[in-house]
Structure formats: C-alpha cells, structure tokens
Amino acid sequence: MDEFDLIHSITPRTIHHSSVDVGIGDDAALYTAKHGVQEIVCVDTMVEDVHFKLHYSSPKDIGYKALAVNISDIAAMGGIPKFYLVSLAVPSKWTESEIKAMYEGMNELAKLYHMDLIGGDTVSTSDKLVVTVTVIGEVEKGQACLRSLARPNDIVFVTGEIGSSAAGLSLLLEEIDPQNSAIEADYFINRHKRPQPRVSIGRLCSNVQRAALNDISDGLASELNEIAEASCVSIEIDESMLPVHSVLPKLHHNWKEWALFGGEDFELTGTVSKEEWEVLKQECETRQLPITKIGHVREKTESNVILKTDKTSKIIEKKGYNHFK
Numbered sequence: 152m153d154e155f156d157l158i159h160s161i162t163p164r165t166i167h168h169s170s171v172d173v174g175i176g177d178d179a180a181l182y183t184a185k186h187g188v189q190e191i192v193c194v195d196t197m198v199e200d201v202h203f204k205l206h207y208s209s210p211k212d213i214g215y216k217a218l219a220v221n222i223s224d225i226a227a228m229g230g231i232p233k234f235y236l237v238s239l240a241v242p243s244k245w246t247e248s249e250i251k252a253m254y255e256g257m258n259e260l261a262k263l264y265h266m267d268l269i270g271g272d273t274v275s276t277s278d279k280l281v282v283t284v285t286v287i288g289e290v291e292k293g294q295a296c297l298r299s300l301a302r303p304n305d306i307v308f309v310t311g312e313i314g315s316s317a318a319g320l321s322l323l324l325e326e327i328d329p330q331n332s333a334i335e336a337d338y339f340i341n342r343h344k345r346p347q348p349r350v351s352i353g354r355l356c357s358n359v360q361r362a363a364l365n366d367i368s369d370g371l372a373s374e375l376n377e378i379a380e381a382s383c384v385s386i387e388i389d390e391s392m393l394p395v396h397s398v399l400p401k402l403h404h405n406w407k408e409w410a411l412f413g414g415e416d417f418e419l420t421g422t423v424s425k426e427e428w429e430v431l432k433q434e435c436e437t438r439q440l441p442i443t444k445i446g447h448v449r450e451k452t453e454s455n456v457i458l459k460t461d462k463t464s465k466i467i468e469k470k471g472y473n474h475f476k
C-alpha cells in the first residue's frame with residue numbers, strides 16, 4: 152500500500168464548513184476562526200490491546216470510537232465539534248481496505264455532526280495499532296462548562312446510564328457469562344464499542360449561566376473527584392439515584408463497581424445551581440434527552456466525593472481506569 156494513495160483516497164470530496172481555507176494536501180490545515188467564540192482543541196489516543204482488541208472490534212468500530220471519545224471531550228466543554236485530524240500508526244499487516252474501513256467508522260459520526268477531516272499523519276509500526284484523533288470545536292465566548300465551575304448547593308447530575316460500557320467490556324473479555332441475558336448482551340457490547348457522545352446535552356449546559364461538566368472516560372468516581380478538586384468543593388452522591396440499565400444488576404454482583412469505576416460510558420456528569428437544574432431538566436425532557444439528579448455539591452471538606460446509601464456514607468476515591476497503575 153502506498154501512503155500517498157491512501158491519503159488521497161481518504162481525502163473528503165466535500166466540506167461542511169466554508170471556514171476551511173486549506174484542508175488535506177499542504178503542510179498544515181488553515182481555517183478562519185470566528186469572532187465571539189472560543190476554539191476548543193482536544194486529543195485522545197486509542198491503542199490496540201489497551202483500549203480494544205482486534206478479535207472483537209472491527210476497523211469500523213475502532214474508527215467510530217476513536218472519534219466518539221474526542222467528540223465527547225468537546226461535549227464536556229459545552230461545545231460544537233467542527234474539525235478532526237487523524238494520526239495513525241499502522242502495523243504492516245493491515246490492508247488498505249481495513250484502514251479505509253476505520254475512516255468509514257469515523258465518517259459515520261462526522262456526517263452526523265457535520266465535521267470535516269482536515270488533516271492527520273500516517274506512519275507504519277512493527278507492533279500494535281495506535282489511533283490518535285484531534286478534534287477542534289467551538290463554544291460561545293465565556294460559556295464553556297469548566298470543571299472548576301461547581302459551587303456549594305449545586306445539583307449534581309449524570310446523563311444516560313452508567314456502568315453499561317464496563318458490562319459490555321466484561322462480556323467481550325468473557326469475564327462474565329452472556330448466556331443468561333443474550334439479548335441485552337448485544338446492547339451492553341454496543342454501548343462499549345459505540346458510545347454516543349452527548350453533544351446536545353453539553354450544548355444545553357453551555358446555555359445555562361454556569362455549569363461544570365466532565366465526560367465519563369475513567370469512571371464516574373474519577374470524573375466527580377476531578378470536578379471537586381478543580382472547584383474546591385465536596386460532592387455528595389446518593390447510591391440509589393445512580394441511573395443504571397435495569398438488567399445491569401442481574402448481569403453480575405460487580406455492577407456497582409462498573410457504575411462508579413468502570414468508565415468509558417462517555418456520558419456527561421456535572422453540576423448546576425438548583426434554579427438552573429429545573430430549567431436544564433425541563434429542556435432535556437422536552438428533547439427526550441436522559442438526565443438524572445444524583446446528588447449535591449457541599450462546602451469543601453477533607454473528602455472530595457461521598458457516596459450515601461440508606462445507612463452509610465463512604466468516601467469515593469479517585470480510582471478508575473489508570474494507565475500507570
């Protein structure tokens with residue numbers, strides 16, 4: 152396979168944004184930034200055998216998820232994703248059609264969000280596949296949903312449901328038996344392979360006066376700890392309010408661990424004032440977007456995040472997926 156032919160074949164024939172002055176084909180891309188908005192840039196990498204295994208992820212799935220996790224970070228800032236760049240380190244055994252399939256997976260999402268592929272890099276590697284995606288987005292000046300914006304008495308919320316991606320991963324890695332709930336197995340596996348970034352809810356959050364947001368890549372526990380640290384507050388959540396799929400508790404006794412520490416749900420968790428919670432909840436209801444209140448923000452104490460059950464309160468450590476532990 153020829154690197155230049157590959158680049159030529161993945162170059163988009165049409166562009167969504169007329170602000171792109173130079174896309175793929177020169178030393179770098181050029182686009183004209185708008186006034187009154189802030190540019191958002193993020194990058195996340197996925198590595199074979201760390202983030203996915205080839206025996207259960209198709210090239211299309213890998214491409215889809217590599218873009219999805221980055222769109223999720225734009226959503227977590229309250230932004231609109233606009234452009235993406237793809238850096239590939241590809242083992243030599245990969246065929247051109249497999250690489251193109253990865254781009255098809257990315258393009259599924261790019262079409263949905265009217266995003267333009269404006270550049271990237273291609274190298275070969277003797278070892279595992281590494282896919283790095285950079286996404287550029289924008290948000291109205293001053294409206295970004297920073298981790299540091301939680302305040303005492305805010306409502307804490309989470310979108311969608313949590314723990315499903317970790318359940319899907321356990322099924323894929325054959326850590327749990329899929330037989331007792333075969334229909335749901337596909338559902339959980341799909342949640343793991345094809346997370347749906349919550350851009351619409353992120354946008355609603357950017358429209359309230361003040362919202363703190365984080366997307367759930369490393370697990371709810373880790374993301375809430377990050378908000379608490381960045382905002383110098385404590386966060387109290389109620390175990391009985393955590394939104395999980397009704398089948399999750401039947402899959403494995405580990406389900407609470409999945410919900411709190413599993414990660415890769417790519418849902419959003421955050422905080423808004425009590426008054427704005429009512430507005431946000433209503434706007435989500437109108438659009439049939441799932442959002443659930445799970446707790447409150449408190450004045451800072453020595454514990455960042457506390458989980459309350461009927462009888463107990465326990466500290467929820469910043470543990471979750473950690474590459475170096």
Ligand SMILES: Nc1ncnc2c1ncn2[C@@H]1O[C@H](COP(=O)(O)OP(=O)(O)OP(=O)(O)O)[C@@H](O)[C@H]1O
Pocket residue numbers: 194195220224366368369
């Ligand atoms: N190797 C690095 N060099 C420079 N900055 C980094 C590096 N790794 C992470 N960062 C920065 O640290 C901050 C937190 O990054 P992190 O990757 O934890 O966030 P995230 O993308 O939301 O989480 P996840 O990677 O689990 O999806 C970001 O500002 C990110 O740009």
Ligand SMILES: Cc1ncc(C[n+]2csc(CCOP(=O)(O)O)c2C)c(N)n1
Pocket residue numbers: 195196200201202203204320368369413414415472
């Ligand atoms: C084969 C396999 N084993 C384990 C996992 C779980 N996992 C990997 S990275 C990560 C956190 C988010 O990544 P990052 O922090 O790099 O963005 C999680 C929960 C997986 N997906 N595949």
Ligand SMILES: [Mg+2]
Pocket residue numbers: 194195
């Ligand atoms: Mg990251």
Ligand SMILES: [Mg+2]
Pocket residue numbers: 223224227365366367368
């Ligand atoms: Mg994030």
Ligand SMILES: [Mg+2]
Pocket residue numbers: 195220221224368
């Ligand atoms: Mg991320």
